[in-house]
Amino acid sequence: MTSRPLALAGAAVVALTLATLPLLANAYIVSFVFALLVAFVIAQSWDWVNGLMGYLNLGHYAFYGIGGYTFCMLLVAGAPLPICFAGTVVSVAIAAALLSAPIFRLKGDYFAFATLTIVPLCELLASNLSGLTGGSEGITLPPNYVLNPAYYLMLILTLATFVTTLALMRSRFGYAMRAVRNDEQVAQVSGVRLFPIKIATLMLSGVFAGLAGAIQAWQFSFIDPYTMFNMGVALIPIAAALLGGSGLLLGPLVGVALLTSLQQVLLIKLNMLQGTIYGLVIVLIGRFIPGGLLRWRTIANSAALGWLSRESHFEVPALRGGARSDALPLRADPIDASRKILECRDVTMAFGGNIAVRKASLEIRQGEIVGLVGPNGSGKTTLFNLISGVLHPKSGTILVDGKDISQFRPDEIAGLGIGRTYQIPRPFGELTVRECIAVGRTFGRARAPLKQSMLEAETFARFVGLDDCLEKRADQLSLQQKKVLEIARALAGEPKLLLVDEVASGLSTVEIAKFVEHIREIRDRYGVTVIWVEHIFSALASVVDRLIVLDSGSVIADAPLAEAMHDENVLATYLGHANPEVP
Numbered sequence: 001m002t003s004r005p006l007a008l009a010g011a012a013v014v015a016l017t018l019a020t021l022p023l024l025a026n027a028y029i030v031s032f033v034f035a036l037l038v039a040f041v042i043a044q045s046w047d048w049v050n051g052l053m054g055y056l057n058l059g060h061y062a063f064y065g066i067g068g069y070t071f072c073m074l075l076v077a078g079a080p081l082p083i084c085f086a087g088t089v090v091s092v093a094i095a096a097a098l099l100s101a102p103i104f105r106l107k108g109d110y111f112a113f114a115t116l117t118i119v120p121l122c123e124l125l126a127s128n129l130s131g132l133t134g135g136s137e138g139i140t141l142p143p144n145y146v147l148n149p150a151y152y153l154m155l156i157l158t159l160a161t162f163v164t165t166l167a168l169m170r171s172r173f174g175y176a177m178r179a180v181r182n183d184e185q186v187a188q189v190s191g192v193r194l195f196p197i198k199i200a201t202l203m204l205s206g207v208f209a210g211l212a213g214a215i216q217a218w219q220f221s222f223i224d225p226y227t228m229f230n231m232g233v234a235l236i237p238i239a240a241a242l243l244g245g246s247g248l249l250l251g252p253l254v255g256v257a258l259l260t261s262l263q264q265v266l267l268i269k270l271n272m273l274q275g276t277i278y279g280l281v282i283v284l285i286g287r288f289i290p291g292g293l294l295r296w297r298t299i300a301n302s303a304a305l306g307w308l309s310r311e312s313h314f315e316v317p318a319l320r321g322g323a324r325s326d327a328l329p330l331r332a333d334p335i336d337a338s339r340k341i342l343e344c345r346d347v348t349m350a351f352g353g354n355i356a357v358r359k360a361s362l363e364i365r366q367g368e369i370v371g372l373v374g375p376n377g378s379g380k381t382t383l384f385n386l387i388s389g390v391l392h393p394k395s396g397t398i399l400v401d402g403k404d405i406s407q408f409r410p411d412e413i414a415g416l417g418i419g420r421t422y423q424i425p426r427p428f429g430e431l432t433v434r435e436c437i438a439v440g441r442t443f444g445r446a447r448a449p450l451k452q453s454m455l456e457a458e459t460f461a462r463f464v465g466l467d468d469c470l471e472k473r474a475d476q477l478s479l480q481q482k483k484v485l486e487i488a489r490a491l492a493g494e495p496k497l498l499l500v501d502e503v504a505s506g507l508s509t510v511e512i513a514k515f516v517e518h519i520r521e522i523r524d525r526y527g528v529t530v531i532w533v534e535h536i537f538s539a540l541a542s543v544v545d546r547l548i549v550l551d552s553g554s555v556i557a558d559a560p561l562a563e564a565m566h567d568e569n570v571l572a573t574y575l576g577h578a579n580p581e582v583p
């Protein structure tokens, strides 16, 4: 029996129990489940930002408080319930949007630390803006017994949270989030525009937490700064998501169920030690089961519980129409050799006092395959970073099809049809090979719909010889496989200019020859122009039309292959550098 019907049956039983709970159980149990649902919505909505997008937001609980406050202020002002909830959504969304601008300028630890200040700041505001918030006195709602209606609203919100998580994991938007989490820069050069993704994710997560705060405040019928912005409570949903397994569909749910139950026991027996015990649980999990309980091998590999740990990956539809073709699904650009596809004019880049690229000028015409060579540290990769928008030149201009792109973002440049690979492969490690290639395809110049990209990814994988590992996580590939995955991902975006950064080292002679044929084929069949940085000269020799030589950031030669190989400057550069492969 497959697990799907079983899971559906299980879900139906749980749903039915939850839906009839107020009829079956006493108020204590209903309150307990209510608290559990609130914690789940907070933990899961937090995990969209962390588990999917990779940003550790320690201020998430503030949205809960802002939601609660907005709701209560509207309710005591006499607004009808639907308006109170709508107002909550609007105010939390605005708060999240306003917060995005400063906090997403930060990354990693700095981001986490900055967000740690949000909850205390809100507490301070709520205490001091007493005209609006009632200050430390708080707001008391008219006395009404609303446990059951609040419970049902919370149940609907829980369901919406769960469905949203599922939808995010399967959507194009969700893949952008996951690409950002895995490697922000590679996501960008693959065509993902970062800021809209980040702001929308934070707003979405804020709205769900805010609604949870509103429903909770309604049920409490009293709020004050301490209950709504309590730092001691703010981190518990986060601890729960980490305990269960951040980024997994059921991770936050399992974590919340365990921690909330533990809390009930502790509340009765060991109230004073609660914080210490949570801390201990997290330390133990971090030490012994990093990634959370559901990633624990004993659970992940067990026949009975393994389904809890399943990662969400694209599932290939069982029935699919159309014949499989080996031809890459790329538009063929007719080659116009007079068209200047790329031009660099006096481009300079420096890191502090170290000038990595010095007044470099070059032109690339459509349909060329150009080798870019030079000793280690001569600025080849930096030049690629400048062309792909990862870095901006200190001076000089870079033109693509005559348009100055020197200050463009990497995703804009990707959209113009510039694809690149990385010398040290940077796949989206938590995604499968199929998903990595599809991200390149759906966000690059191709802009193919997600599902189509997932299916077409197969052709690109076959092209580079990865068709056996389509459903394998990219971080489990060998180095060679990761290298060719770089090519497949970049190619899938339908670049008109492909920047290839050192592939041959580590490949066998046969693999190199195959790779050279691939480069030739994508130029001949699809009109893709290629700049290839390579140390292993023999790889270039049989395929490039022209050689550009860099030394200490300057272009010291730019000539057809045969000519460049007899250039004295070039020979001196290479003879000065122990590279036995260069003639």
Ligand code: ADP
Residues within 6 Å of the ligand: 351, 354, 355, 356, 374, 375, 376, 377, 378, 379, 380, 381, 382, 383
């Ligand atoms: P190549 O790819 O030709 O080996 P690079 O472009 O990687 O050379 O490096 C050129 C010079 O710029 C080197 O001196 C390198 O140390 C320096 N460099 C490259 N990237 C950075 C960076 N992000 N920060 C500081 N220095 C850098």
Ligand code: MG
Residues within 6 Å of the ligand: 380, 381, 382, 423
């Ligand atoms: Mg390099």
